[in-house]
Amino acid sequence: METASLSGTLRVILIIILVYYALRFLLRIFAPVIIQQVVKKAGQDFYEQQQYKQPRNAPETGNKSPRPAEKKKIGEYIDYEEIE
Structure with a gap:
């Protein structure tokens, strides 16, 4: 068994x-x-993942009309008042 020397440690x-x-x-x-x-x-992975999420047959964003289509009106708005 050998002992550790100072020069070996240094x-x-x-x-x-x-x-x-x-x-x-x-x-x-x-x-x-x-x-x-x-x-x-x-x-690159992020770009590929975004391409995978977008449907292939979806219209491009540049072809949209400037205003969104109006929502179908279901009924008129009624404002209720509290009676004390």
């Missing part, structure tokens, strides 16, 4: 610190590219 700590800073450096370089790809993919 070597492990130094390796951990170097790996940490190397990962930080690489992440700063590649993070914008990765985030851009993720956002692009999410936007």
Whole structure:
């Protein structure tokens, strides 16, 4: 069984610190590219999902008349008053 030496412990700590800073450096370089790809993919998925929800035979929104059609009148409005 070997005992831990001071030089071995310092070597492990130094390796951990170097790996940490190397990962930080690489992440700063590649993070914008990765985030851009993720956002692009999410936007593409959202667009496809919206296309799937719209019916194929529905008229386009530009062809609608400026006023909505009047609703069918069922009866006249009666205003009730409270009697005390």
